[in-house]
Amino acid sequence: MTRLDLTRSPRALALLRSRWPQFLLRAITLAGFIFTILAGLMGSVVGSHNFAIIFVWIAWWTALKLAFIPFGGRSWCSICPIPMPGEWLQNGGILQPRGSMGIGLGKRWPKVLRGTWIQAGGFLLIGLFGALTLTSAKITAIVLLFILVLALALSLVFERRSFCNYLCPIGGFSGLYAQAGPVELRVKDTDICAAHIEKTCYTACPWGQYPLALKSSANCGLCMECLRVCPSENIAVNLRPWGSDLGPKTKHRIDEAFLGLVMLASALVDSAIFLGPWGQLKSAAYNIGSPDWFLFAGAFLITALGILPGLYVGATWAANRFGSTNASLRKSLAHYSQVLVPLGLMVWIAFTISFAFVKFGYVLPVVTDPLGWGWNLLGLTKSAGVGETTSFSLVLQVAMLTVGLFWSSRVALRISETIRQAAPLIAFSSLFTMAMLWLLVG
Amino acid sequence: MKKERIARWIVIILVLTAIGVPLGSWWLSRAQGTQIEIHARMPENGGWSIDTIQAKVGQPIHLRLTSDDVVHGFALGKSDMESWLSIFPGEYVETTLVFEHPGKYIFYCTRWCGLNHWRMHGEIIVTGEGDPIPGDSLPLFLQYNIDIDAPHYAENIPSSPPSVERGSRFSDRLPNYAIDKQTYFLTSPEGLWLKLRSEPSLSDLSDMDIWDIVRWIWDRQNSSNSQSLGFKLFMALASAAHGESGRGDGVMARGLPVMDHSNMGSGLVRPPDFTDPHVLLSASPAILEGKIIRGGMGTGMPSWGSILSRDQIHSIIDYLYTIAWESIK
Amino acid sequence: MPMESLPYKTTPTNWKRWAWVIPYAGLALLILFIPLPLPFHAPQDRLLRIEASSFQFTPGEIQINPGDRVTIELVSTDVVHGFSLDAYGFELKADPGQTATGTFIADQAGVFRFRCSVACGNLHPFMIGKLQIGPNLLFFRGIALGLLAISAALISVRNVSRGTT
Numbered sequence: 001m002t003r004l005d006l007t008r009s010p011r012a013l014a015l016l017r018s019r020w021p022q023f024l025l026r027a028i029t030l031a032g033f034i035f036t037i038l039a040g041l042m043g044s045v046v047g048s049h050n051f052a053i054i055f056v057w058i059a060w061w062t063a064l065k066l067a068f069i070p071f072g073g074r075s076w077c078s079i080c081p082i083p084m085p086g087e088w089l090q091n092g093g094i095l096q097p098r099g100s101m102g103i104g105l106g107k108r109w110p111k112v113l114r115g116t117w118i119q120a121g122g123f124l125l126i127g128l129f130g131a132l133t134l135t136s137a138k139i140t141a142i143v144l145l146f147i148l149v150l151a152l153a154l155s156l157v158f159e160r161r162s163f164c165n166y167l168c169p170i171g172g173f174s175g176l177y178a179q180a181g182p183v184e185l186r187v188k189d190t191d192i193c194a195a196h197i198e199k200t201c202y203t204a205c206p207w208g209q210y211p212l213a214l215k216s217s218a219n220c221g222l223c224m225e226c227l228r229v230c231p232s233e234n235i236a237v238n239l240r241p242w243g244s245d246l247g248p249k250t251k252h253r254i255d256e257a258f259l260g261l262v263m264l265a266s267a268l269v270d271s272a273i274f275l276g277p278w279g280q281l282k283s284a285a286y287n288i289g290s291p292d293w294f295l296f297a298g299a300f301l302i303t304a305l306g307i308l309p310g311l312y313v314g315a316t317w318a319a320n321r322f323g324s325t326n327a328s329l330r331k332s333l334a335h336y337s338q339v340l341v342p343l344g345l346m347v348w349i350a351f352t353i354s355f356a357f358v359k360f361g362y363v364l365p366v367v368t369d370p371l372g373w374g375w376n377l378l379g380l381t382k383s384a385g386v387g388e389t390t391s392f393s394l395v396l397q398v399a400m401l402t403v404g405l406f407w408s409s410r411v412a413l414r415i416s417e418t419i420r421q422a423a424p425l426i427a428f429s430s431l432f433t434m435a436m437l438w439l440l441v442g
Numbered sequence: 443m444k445k446e447r448i449a450r451w452i453v454i455i456l457v458l459t460a461i462g463v464p465l466g467s468w469w470l471s472r473a474q475g476t477q478i479e480i481h482a483r484m485p486e487n488g489g490w491s492i493d494t495i496q497a498k499v500g501q502p503i504h505l506r507l508t509s510d511d512v513v514h515g516f517a518l519g520k521s522d523m524e525s526w527l528s529i530f531p532g533e534y535v536e537t538t539l540v541f542e543h544p545g546k547y548i549f550y551c552t553r554w555c556g557l558n559h560w561r562m563h564g565e566i567i568v569t570g571e572g573d574p575i576p577g578d579s580l581p582l583f584l585q586y587n588i589d590i591d592a593p594h595y596a597e598n599i600p601s602s603p604p605s606v607e608r609g610s611r612f613s614d615r616l617p618n619y620a621i622d623k624q625t626y627f628l629t630s631p632e633g634l635w636l637k638l639r640s641e642p643s644l645s646d647l648s649d650m651d652i653w654d655i656v657r658w659i660w661d662r663q664n665s666s667n668s669q670s671l672g673f674k675l676f677m678a679l680a681s682a683a684h685g686e687s688g689r690g691d692g693v694m695a696r697g698l699p700v701m702d703h704s705n706m707g708s709g710l711v712r713p714p715d716f717t718d719p720h721v722l723l724s725a726s727p728a729i730l731e732g733k734i735i736r737g738g739m740g741t742g743m744p745s746w747g748s749i750l751s752r753d754q755i756h757s758i759i760d761y762l763y764t765i766a767w768e769s770i771k
Numbered sequence: 772m773p774m775e776s777l778p779y780k781t782t783p784t785n786w787k788r789w790a791w792v793i794p795y796a797g798l799a800l801l802i803l804f805i806p807l808p809l810p811f812h813a814p815q816d817r818l819l820r821i822e823a824s825s826f827q828f829t830p831g832e833i834q835i836n837p838g839d840r841v842t843i844e845l846v847s848t849d850v851v852h853g854f855s856l857d858a859y860g861f862e863l864k865a866d867p868g869q870t871a872t873g874t875f876i877a878d879q880a881g882v883f884r885f886r887c888s889v890a891c892g893n894l895h896p897f898m899i900g901k902l903q904i905g906p907n908l909l910f911f912r913g914i915a916l917g918l919l920a921i922s923a924a925l926i927s928v929r930n931v932s933r934g935t936t
């Protein structure tokens with residue numbers, strides 16, 4: 001497969017190798033993160049006038065799904081500020097590679113808690129409480145603060161970026177879809193690594209990855225630490241065709257299927273709540289603790305843990321029966337989870353186009369008045385309008401859903417022996433795409 | 443290690459800036475606060491964040507108003523509609539008030555913000571030297587000892603729409619009391635009709651002729667300016683409860699039980715149907731004035747005596763009678 | 772090794788393999804944009820009374836025909852709400868007790884969202900209704916595109932020349 005190695009360009013290599021560009025970006029995002037928390041706590045309770053709501057849920061959340069992930073895989077993780085304070089303590093410095101100079105117990109993450117299960121659970125929680133979090137600046141700020149403190153606390157107990165690896169829902173989201181992204185970090189020459197005894201790259205990796213063994217971009221946070229410490233300049237940062245981690249021979253775990261299904265369910269439910277014309281559903285999702293909310297939560301959980309997994313298991317079971325080898329269902333569930341990756345990615349992109357394009361008008365007003373205290377830093381003259389869905393946005397949503405169906409069908413075909421075997425998964429993707437189509441433009 | 447120190451300083455400075463900007467400006471605005479910031483919230487969420495304001499005679503107070511949830515309004519009791527302010531969520535509106543007289547002023551919300559909107563009022567306590575706020579005259583129902591809660595329902599109503607123009611033809615035949623202001627205030631249209639009906643000098647006139655006369659008298663007593671002001675006030679303050687046509691089916695009240703004698707005084711009821719001529723033709727301006735000033739005693743009708751000026755109340759009464767007259771088919 | 776030569780692993784791409792993309796892209800554009808005749812309905816006057824409450828419109832889903840002359844009566848039942856119709860630039864604002872009325876001609880077909888245009892609380896940004904004017908062609912185009920996408924996937928993989936039995 002074609003690859004374009006960025007480290008072959010001296011300029012790009014210098015940029016990746018130097019700690020400063022990344023450090024500065026992270027310092028800025030850290031300051032922004034802390035400002036966001038304060039804005040959420042102190043600023044206007046009217047969401048459209050609060051920096052925290054607009055920047056987290058309109059600007060950043062959109063950028064993540066429309067830019068960072070589709071064009072850079074886990075690139076957001078490389079500039080995410082959340083692990084920064086913890087690593088300062090762990091490494092005994094902010095511009096330091098991992099070492100033994102810092103403080104912290106450095107325990108290994110318990111085996112039973114590994115995988116993306118907790119991340120998927122976190123994503124479910126976001127969905128269950130989403131209508132409140134999305135509209136309340138205070139709750140948004142409290143969630144961000146909680147995440148920051150939790151990451152710090154965990155980094156003192158456990159080694160490396162345990163929070164990012166096993167807990168962060170956004171990490172799970174980015175990691176899952178980074179497999180479809182066009183960026184990867186790999187070793188150039190496996191023989192050089194094999195002969196290298198110190199494994200400085202593994203020691204340096206905050207994600208606990210060993211580059212030589214890296215087969216998927218899901219777990220690599222693109223932090224470039226290995227590239228910086230490699231004595232042989234043997235680390236490549238490749239631009240690659242989209243979807244390169246998805247194929248007949250790549251390895252996948254069953255928790256990826258679960259994560260992928262949770263993401264699909266979340267996209268479905270969020271579309272219904274936020275874009276649909278059903279006011280009672282909105283109120284039910286918002287009034288946490290009310291009987292209606294329990295109904296909503298039940299319906300959501302049944303969709304995420306019952307209906308969608310049920311359909312997926314059914315499709316996989318059928319695909320398994322059509323296959324020649326007698327793979328176990330469990331193995332097939334993991335194998336076919338790849339179909340969920342492009343499907344989910346494109347569905348989230350379509351949802352985001354529908355959700356965020358209408359609301360971009362809110363961004364400038366909160367730059368000029370981030371706390372909603374009546375400032376006018378930019379000297380703007382008008383406040384945000386209502387916003388509307390344009391026909392361009394609608395066509396774009398349909399196009400994205402179509403690409404998603406094409407892509408997931410293609411993956412299904414590529415990882416199946418026969419068309420017949422892929423058919424149940426294509427049917428699953430079609431059904432889901434149609435549901436989204438109906439929610440978005442129906 | 444020098445680089446590490448620079449990096450640490452960069453992080454510290456950036457983070458301190460991020461913390462300092464909001465905290466600093468919050469502190470600054472507190473320290474030099476010459477303005478009183480008031481947040482309007484639905485009564486369910488706490489109403490006005492400040493509901494008692496202290497002021498001194500002759501010293502201006504600067505209010506900075508914003509809303510935390512929905513559109514609200516701000517007005518001083520008895521002020522003209524032109525001075526009413528709208529407060530939009532997340533946006534600020536400023537106003538400066540100066541008071542000439544010491545005493546207690548009311549401020550209230552002028553834009554419906556839910557079922558409990560009418561509870562949304564506060565006080566401005568003005569202290570200092572000067573004459574007290576000129577008071578309103580005693581309400582008519584107190585002056586003349588009228589029971590405004592007595593049930594009333596017109597036995598006689600016109601069989602077709604009465605006409606001002608036809609009524610005016612008999613103006614020179616009317617007894618003096620008929621065009622007296624006091625008669626107007628204390629008599630219901632039906633009452634005046636009965637009185638004139640029993641006048642021997644008018645015995646040659648038909649029942650309908652007498653109704654035309656009553657209609658003409660009612661029209662004489664109030665100007666069209668007053669009616670249109672009454673209409674505006676009714677729409678802004680009352681139509682959400684009384685209905686836009688006055689039928690008693692406003693969006694806030696349409697789910698309530700219809701008032702009848704079985705549920706009198708037992709809680710919220712639907713307002714009366716003003717488009718039923720039997721209702722208003724049996725009520726004198728004094729009764730209507732009394733009901734508006736005092737309120738509905740548990741029916742859900744608030745007391746408007748301190749919120750509206752007497753002129754505003756009379757405009758509303760003028761408008762109400764036009765509903766009754768125009769509902770006669 | 773010359774440092775400036777960027778690619779490090781290239782197998783010559785067999786562009787012929789992807790030749791099917793061109794007709795398929797054309798077909799996709801055709802499906803998306805080809806004008807389709809709409810079933811004709813004699814335009815009629817319609818009076819739509821829409822009640823707005825936090826945070827929903829009742830009715831929230833409305834169907835009319837292209838060309839209809841639509842009069843909207845917006846009735847707010849709790850706080851001040853608005854009504855803003857996508858693509859039409861049509862807006863109303865109503866206080867409780869003060870019905871707002873406006874008229875427009877439904878000269879664009881499709882499904883349009885209408886949304887509250889007066890901030891009315893936390894869920895205000897999501898206070899949305901749906902006005903369908905004529906058949907929802909975009910939805911049907913979407914389904915056709917989906918079928919096209921599946922056939923494109925089949926072709927793209929068959930051309931990879933993996934043995935399918």
Ligand SMILES: [Cu+2]
Pocket residue numbers: 482483484513514515551552553554555559562
């Ligand atoms: Cu209010």
Ligand SMILES: [Cu+2]
Pocket residue numbers: 823824825826851852853887888889890891895898
């Ligand atoms: Cu609204």
